[in-house]
Amino acid sequence: MGFRLPQTFDRVTTLRFHLSFLLALSPVVILSAVNHGWPILVTVALSMASAWACDELLRRVRRSPEAPDWGALLWGLLLALMLPAQAPFYFPVIGSAFAILVVKGVFGGGGTPWINPVLAGWAFLQAGWPSAFPAMEPLTGDHRTAFDLQATDWLNANVFSWVSVQLPGGYLDLFVGLGHPGTALIVESGTLALLAATVYLLAKGYFPWEVPTFFFLTFCIPLVFAGGNLLHQVFSGALLLNLFFLASDPSSRPLSRGGLILFASGAGLFSFLVRTWGVSSDGVGYAVLLMNLFVPWIDRRFRRKSLNDFRLA
Amino acid sequence: MDSFRSLTGARPIQDLFLPSLAVVPLVQYPGARAEWVVETGQTVAEDQILAQGLGPGDLPVHSPIPGRIVEFREIALPGGPVCSAALVRLEGEFRRTGRPSFKKDWAMAGEPELWERIRNAGIYLSSSPLDPRRTLEQLASTLDALVINALQPEPYLTLSHHLQTERAGDLAEGIRILQKLFRPRKTEFVSDPEVPEDWARTFSPLLTGVTLHALEFKYPQAQEGLLLQTIGVKITPGMGNRVLILDAASVLAVRDAVIEAKPQVEVTVVVSGHGVTNPGAYRVRIGTPLFQLLRDAGGVTPGDHKILVGGPFQGKSVDHLSTPVLKSTQAVLVLDKDEVNQAVQRPCIRCGLCVESCPVGLEPLTLHKALVQGNIGLAQDEGLAFCIECGICSFVCPSRVPLMAEFQDAKEASRGL
Numbered sequence: 001m002g003f004r005l006p007q008t009f010d011r012v013t014t015l016r017f018h019l020s021f022l023l024a025l026s027p028v029v030i031l032s033a034v035n036h037g038w039p040i041l042v043t044v045a046l047s048m049a050s051a052w053a054c055d056e057l058l059r060r061v062r063r064s065p066e067a068p069d070w071g072a073l074l075w076g077l078l079l080a081l082m083l084p085a086q087a088p089f090y091f092p093v094i095g096s097a098f099a100i101l102v103v104k105g106v107f108g109g110g111g112t113p114w115i116n117p118v119l120a121g122w123a124f125l126q127a128g129w130p131s132a133f134p135a136m137e138p139l140t141g142d143h144r145t146a147f148d149l150q151a152t153d154w155l156n157a158n159v160f161s162w163v164s165v166q167l168p169g170g171y172l173d174l175f176v177g178l179g180h181p182g183t184a185l186i187v188e189s190g191t192l193a194l195l196a197a198t199v200y201l202l203a204k205g206y207f208p209w210e211v212p213t214f215f216f217l218t219f220c221i222p223l224v225f226a227g228g229n230l231l232h233q234v235f236s237g238a239l240l241l242n243l244f245f246l247a248s249d250p251s252s253r254p255l256s257r258g259g260l261i262l263f264a265s266g267a268g269l270f271s272f273l274v275r276t277w278g279v280s281s282d283g284v285g286y287a288v289l290l291m292n293l294f295v296p297w298i299d300r301r302f303r304r305k306s307l308n309d310f311r312l313a
Numbered sequence: 314m315d316s317f318r319s320l321t322g323a324r325p326i327q328d329l330f331l332p333s334l335a336v337v338p339l340v341q342y343p344g345a346r347a348e349w350v351v352e353t354g355q356t357v358a359e360d361q362i363l364a365q366g367l368g369p370g371d372l373p374v375h376s377p378i379p380g381r382i383v384e385f386r387e388i389a390l391p392g393g394p395v396c397s398a399a400l401v402r403l404e405g406e407f408r409r410t411g412r413p414s415f416k417k418d419w420a421m422a423g424e425p426e427l428w429e430r431i432r433n434a435g436i437y438l439s440s441s442p443l444d445p446r447r448t449l450e451q452l453a454s455t456l457d458a459l460v461i462n463a464l465q466p467e468p469y470l471t472l473s474h475h476l477q478t479e480r481a482g483d484l485a486e487g488i489r490i491l492q493k494l495f496r497p498r499k500t501e502f503v504s505d506p507e508v509p510e511d512w513a514r515t516f517s518p519l520l521t522g523v524t525l526h527a528l529e530f531k532y533p534q535a536q537e538g539l540l541l542q543t544i545g546v547k548i549t550p551g552m553g554n555r556v557l558i559l560d561a562a563s564v565l566a567v568r569d570a571v572i573e574a575k576p577q578v579e580v581t582v583v584v585s586g587h588g589v590t591n592p593g594a595y596r597v598r599i600g601t602p603l604f605q606l607l608r609d610a611g612g613v614t615p616g617d618h619k620i621l622v623g624g625p626f627q628g629k630s631v632d633h634l635s636t637p638v639l640k641s642t643q644a645v646l647v648l649d650k651d652e653v654n655q656a657v658q659r660p661c662i663r664c665g666l667c668v669e670s671c672p673v674g675l676e677p678l679t680l681h682k683a684l685v686q687g688n689i690g691l692a693q694d695e696g697l698a699f700c701i702e703c704g705i706c707s708f709v710c711p712s713r714v715p716l717m718a719e720f721q722d723a724k725e726a727s728r729g730l
Contacts, residue, residue, distance in 0.1 A: 005717060006704040008468075008625035009654040010314065014662055014712040069659040069712065250664040255676065304674040307699045310538025312441070312552040 018070040020206060021245075024197035025077055028190035035177050035189040036085040043186065044080040047092030051076030054100035072100055075118050078245060081187040082122045082238050082285065084134055091132070095121040114296060116252040119289045126281070133281040134183035139170050139232045148173040174235040185282070187241045198244045207248040210260040215243045218268030226276060233275060237282030242271070246285070252292045259295075259302035267291040314708075315468060316530060317652075320592040321585045322471040322507065326479055328596045329609045331403060335377050335600030336637040338390060338398040339364050342437055345371050349399065355382050359408045360576050363399055370448045372435040372640075377578040377598035379405040391622035391636060392629030398637070401600065409575075419490055419571050424453075427494060427571055434570030436577040437640035441537045441558035449557075452495065457555040458546050459497035461488055461564055463505045466532040467624030469585045472643045474505045475594045476561040476581065478512065484561060485519035487568030492522070495557065499524065501544050506530055532626060533703035539672055562643065577640050584610045588618040588647030597638055603645060604634035619653050621646040626704045659712040667706035667716060673699050677706040677716045684719050689727055697723060 033040045055072030058064075076096050083091055099121030107115055126133055151172050160167055173179040177189040187194060201207060219239070223230055233239065238246075247253065247267050254263050270287030278286070339347050346367040351357060357376045364374040383400040390396060419427060428450050438449065441460075463473040463484075477484060492500055500523045504513070513525055526544045528534055534543065537558055541548055546556060562581065569575045578599055584606065585592040591611030603620070607613055621628035622642055638645075667677035675696050683691040697720060706716040 006626040006708050007619065007621050007628055007630060008648060008652060008708070009656070009713060010709045010711070011654055012711045013654075013656045014659045014664075015656070017662075017664075017711055064660070065658075066660045066712075067657040069662065071660075071662060250662050255663075255665045255668050255678075303676070307674045307696045308539075308542070308672065309548070309699060310536065310542065310673060310701050311699065312538055312548065 014069045014071070017206060018074050020201065020204060021074050022070070022077060024200050025081070025194075025245075027193035028081065028187060028197060029077075030190075031177055031193040032085070032186045032190035036184065036186070040085055040186055040189075042089065043083060043085075043087055043092050044077060046089060047080035047083070047096050048073050048076035050093045050096035051079070051100050054097050055104070058100065058105050075099060078118045078241070079121050081185070081190075081241055082118065083125070083186055084132055085184050085186050085189060087132065087186075091125055091129075095125045098124045114252055115292050116246055116249050116289065118249070119246055119285045119292070122285050123289060126285075130279075130281070134180070134185065135280040136237055136275070136282055139174075139179075139229060143173075144169050145173055145178050147176070147178065171231050171235070174232065179235065185238055187238055188236065191235055191240065194240055194244075198240075201244075207244070208253075208257075208260055210257060211248045211253065211264040212243050214261050214264035215247055215268040215271070218265040219243075219271050220268075222269065222272045223276075226272075228276065237275075237284060239271065239275075239282070239284050242267075242284045242288050247288045247291075252295060254295050254298045254302065256299070256302040256304075259298040262302070263291050263295065263298055266294065314532065317469045317585065318471050318474070318507065318530075320469065320587075321583050321594055322474055324593040326475050326581055326594040326596055329601070329606065331378055331598055332601040332605055333403050334383070334602070335380070335401045335403070335598060336386075336388060336398050336602055336635065337363060337374060337377065337401060337600040338388065338396050338637065338639065339374065340390075340396045341372075341374070341599075341639040342641050343394075347371055347374060349385070349397070351382055351399065353382050353384055356380070356405060357382060357401060358405070359410060360578060363401075366435075372437065373433070373576075375435055375576040375578050376401055377600045378403050379407055381405075389632060389636065390639070391631045414573050414575075416572050417574055419493075424494060427490065430571050430574060431567060434566070434574075434576045435640075436563070436566040436570050438563040438566070439560045439641065439643075440563065441553070441556060452554065452557060454496075455554045456495045456497040456557055458499050458501060458541075458557075459491060459495055460501045460503065460541070460544070460546070460556065460558040461491075461561065462503045462535055462540060462558050463561040464503045464528055464530070464535050464540075465505070465560075465624070466530045466534045467626050468532075469646055470583060470624045470644055471585075472581060472583045472594065473561040474507060475583070476565055477505050478508055480565060481512065481516050482519065483565055483568050485516060486572070487564035488520060488523065490567060490571050491559070491564065497557075501526060501546070503528060503535075503540065503544060532705060533672060533701070536672070536701055536703055538701065580638060580640060580642055582606065582638060582642055583644040584647075585644065586618075586647040587649045587652055588613055588616070588620075590614060599638055599640055601638045602635045603631065603638070606638060606645060607634070607647065613647055614649075616649060619646075619648045621648065625652075626708065656713045658714060661712055661714055664711060666709040666711065670705045670709050672703065672705070673701060675700060677710075677720075680723075681714055681716055681719060684723050689723055692723055693727060697727070700724070 029044050051072040079095050080092050099117035103117040103120040152167055152169050156166050177191045180188050254260050267288045271284045274283035274287050347364045349364045351363050359379040361376045362373050363376050366372050380401040380403045383402050387395050388398045463477045465473045502523050503526045506527055566577055581594055581596050583594050620631050680692050680695050700720045704717045
C-alpha cells in the first residue's frame with residue numbers, strides 16, 4: 001500500500017463531536033443539581049460509568065479494532081437526564097447496561113444500532129418501574145417560587161405591558177427548572193441550560209436543524225388546535241431533550257433530508273398524541289422510539305433514485 | 314473545507330535558483346518507457362537529450378542544466394515507485410538561459426511540423442485519460458470537444474490561477490495552437506473562479522469559438538466526468554477518443570514548445586502549507602531536489618510536517634527531500650499537524666457526512682458496512698463501481714474510516730474475480 005489517500009482530513013472528529021456534546025450538556029447537570037440536590041450528580045456519574053464499562057466490555061469481547069469514541073459516555077449522560085431526580089442508584093446502572101449491552105450489542109450487529117439505545121434503556125426502566133417516573137401534572141401555579149413571583153411581576157409591568165400581554169405565574173419557574181418542586185426528571189430541572197446547549201451545538205452544526213424544527217411544529221400545531229397549554233407542554237418532561245438530542249442522535253435518525261423531515265414530523269405528531277391521550281408520565285420518548293422503528297424503511301424510501309454516472313470508460 | 318488559496322494566490326510567480334545538482338528521473342509519469350542515451354562522466358549541454366522514449370507516445374528527457382553526469386542512481390518517486398535517475402552537476406556554459414529567445418512562427422507552419430516541435434520538447438500533458446492504444450496526434454481527427462481546465466478545486470492549489478492571470482496572452486495563444494492541431498468541434502474553457510472581474514473582457518477577444526465557464530471551487534468539481542457533465546458535454550462510451558481535457562500548465566507547455574522551441578526543462582510549482590515560511594509559486598528546473606526548492610523558497614518552519622507532492626486529496630507523500638521536481642509536479646505542500654488532522658480510526662457513528670458529500674450519490678457508510686461484513690456483492694448492488702475515487706468521503710469522515718481506500722481495494726478485488 002505505502003500511502004493512503006486522501007492526505008488531509010476535515011477538522012471534526014468523532015471524539016471532538018462527542019466531547020462537545022458532553023461539554024454542552026454538563027451545565028444541565030449542574031443546574032439540575034442546584035435545583036434538586038447533589039444526588040443527581042451521583043445518578044449521572046453512575047449512568048456514565050456504567051455505560052462506559054459496558055461499552056468497554058463489548059469492545060473487548062468483540063476485539064474491536066477501532067479506538068473508543070466516548071459515545072457511550074454521551075449515551076450514559078443522556079439516559080441519566082431522562083431519569084427522575086429521585087431515581088434509586090440501580091436505575092442508571094441497569095438502564096445503561098440495557099442500552100449498551102442489549103441494544104447496542106445485540107441490535108447493533110457490530111455497527112451502530114438503529115434503535116436509539118438511550119430511549120430503549122429508558123423505556124426498559126419505564127416499563128419495569130412505571131411508578132418511579134413522575135406523572136405529567138397540569139400547571140396549577142400553587143408552588144410558585146419567590147423568583148417566579150417577582151420576575152413575572154417585573155416582566156408584566158416593564159416588558160409585556162408594551163404589547164398588552166400578561167404572563168401568568170409559574171412559567172418562569174418552568175423555564176429555569178424550578179417548576180417541579182416534588183418529583184421531576186433530571187432534565188426538567190435544567191431547562192435553561194439545555195436551551196443554551198442547543199444554541200451552542202446548532203451553531204456548530206452538530207445536529208440537523210430539520211429535526212427540531214419539524215418536531216416542534218408538528219407537536220405544537222395540533223396542540224394549539226386541541227387547546228393544550230403550549231408553554232407548559234414544551235417546558236415539561238423530556239420534550240426538549242427528545243426534540244434536540246434523542247431524535248437527532250445520528251445512530252438512529254434517517255440519512256436524507258426528506259427522511260429527516262418525515263421522521264421528525266412523525267415523532268412530533270406521536271408526541272402530541274401520547275402527551276394528550278397516552279401514559280400518565282411523559283411519553284415523548286415512546287414517540288421517538290416508534291419513529292426509530294421506521295428509520296430503515298424511511299432510508300430505503302428516501303434514497304436517491306439514480307446515481308450520477310461520471311465514469312468515462 | 315478551508316481552501317488555503319490565499320497563502321499563495323496573490324503573489325506573482327518568482328524564479329528560483331538553478332540546482333547545483335539536478336536529479337533527473339528517467340520516467341516522470343506513470344506508464345512511460347524510456348532509455349538513457351548518455352553515460353556517466355559525459356558532459357551535457359543545457360537542453361541536451363538525456364533519454365529517449367521507447368514507445369510512440371513516450372517522451373524524451375532533456376537536461377535541465379548544463380553539466381556533467383556524475384552517476385546514475387535508483388531513486389524513489391513521490392508515492393513510492395523506484396526508477397533510475399541521472400545526477401547532473403552544474404558546470405559549463407548556458408546555451409539558452411539568459412540569451413534572447415526568438416519566436417518561431419506557427420500560423421504558417423504545417424501541422425506535422427508543429428507535432429514534431431511538440432514531440433521534441435518532451436512535454437508532459439496532464440490530460441484526461443486517453444485511449445492507451447492511441448497517441449495524442451491520432452486524436453486530431455476525432456475530437457468533439459477540447460476542454461481547457463483552469464479550475465483546481467483542491468485546497469492550496471493555485472497554479473492554474475497564477476498561470477491564468479499572469480500569462481493570459483500566452484494561454485490564449487496556446488489554445489489557438491491546440492485548436493489548429495486538433496480541429497475540435499467545440500472548445501470549452503473552465504476558468505479559475507477567483508480571477509479579476511475584467512479578466513474575461515481582455516481574454517475573450519483573443520480567442521474564437523471558445524466557450525468560457527465559471528464553476529465553483531468545490532472538490533471534486535474538476536474530476537473529468539463531473540466537469541464534463543457540469544459544462545454540458547455528454548458522456549458517452551469511448552469518450553477517450555472524442556474529448557480531451559488539458560490543464561492550463563499543459564497548454565502553456567505546448568505553446569512554449571511550439572513558439573519558443575523550448576523543451577520542458579522547467580515547471581512552475583506552488584509551494585504552500587503552513588510549514589513553509591514563504592508560500593508562493595516558483596519557477597524551477599526539473600530535477601531540483603525538494604530540499605533545495607524548499608530552502609530557496611524561504612525554508613521550512615520548525616516542527617513535524619507532512620510533505621506532499623500534489624494536492625491534499627490526490628497528492629503523494631514523499632519519504633525524503635532529495636526527491637526531485639518532475640515535469641508533472643504542480644505543487645509541494647508542507648503541512649503541519651493542524652492541517653493534516655490525522656486521527657485514529659473510530660467506529661462509524663452514522664453521521665451521514667459522507668452521504669451528504671458524495672458527488673455520485675453513493676452511501677459510503679452503507680458500502681463500508683457491507684465491505685466490513687465481507688459482502689462485496691451487496692457493495693456492488695449499492696453502486697461500488699460508480700465510485701470515482703475522489704476521496705471526499707474519507708476527508709469528511711469524523712471517525713477517519715478509510716472509506717475510499719476500502720472501496721479501491723474492493724474494486725480491485727472484484728476485478729480479480
